[in-house]
Amino acid sequence: VGMLGGNDVSMKLSSVLMKRLTLAGSTLRARSVAEKGALMAELKRCIWPMFEYGGVRPVIDSTFPMERAAEAHARMEARQHIGKIVLTITH
Numbered sequence: 001v002g003m004l005g006g007n008d009v010s011m012k013l014s015s016v017l018m019k020r021l022t023l024a025g026s027t028l029r030a031r032s033v034a035e036k037g038a039l040m041a042e043l044k045r046c047i048w049p050m051f052e053y054g055g056v057r058p059v060i061d062s063t064f065p066m067e068r069a070a071e072a073h074a075r076m077e078a079r080q081h082i083g084k085i086v087l088t089i090t091h
Contacts, residue, residue: 059083065090 016023028036050056061083064072072085 061085063088 015021028039031039047056059082061081062072062075063086066087066089069087072087075081076085
């Protein structure tokens with residue numbers, strides 16, 4: 001999702017063909033506010049319940065205390081993570 005890693009990708013086309021996968025691309029930028037609202041309503045109706053009962057959970061790569069935010073950011077910039085990088089705040 002998105003192009004944080006850039007526009008260019010390399011992949012084995014045979015993997016796509018063997019698994020009979022379909023690649024699709026889209027952007028919401030060109031869509032009207034009404035279309036974006038309709039998509040959000042569908043997301044809320046179909047996907048949000050899975051978050052509520054724990055059927056979908058984010059992948060946490062690593063956790064850093066707020067004092068080490070620069071280190072966390074460096075990890076993200078170096079693309080060394082798979083999943084979310086979480087900053088924790090202690091009271």
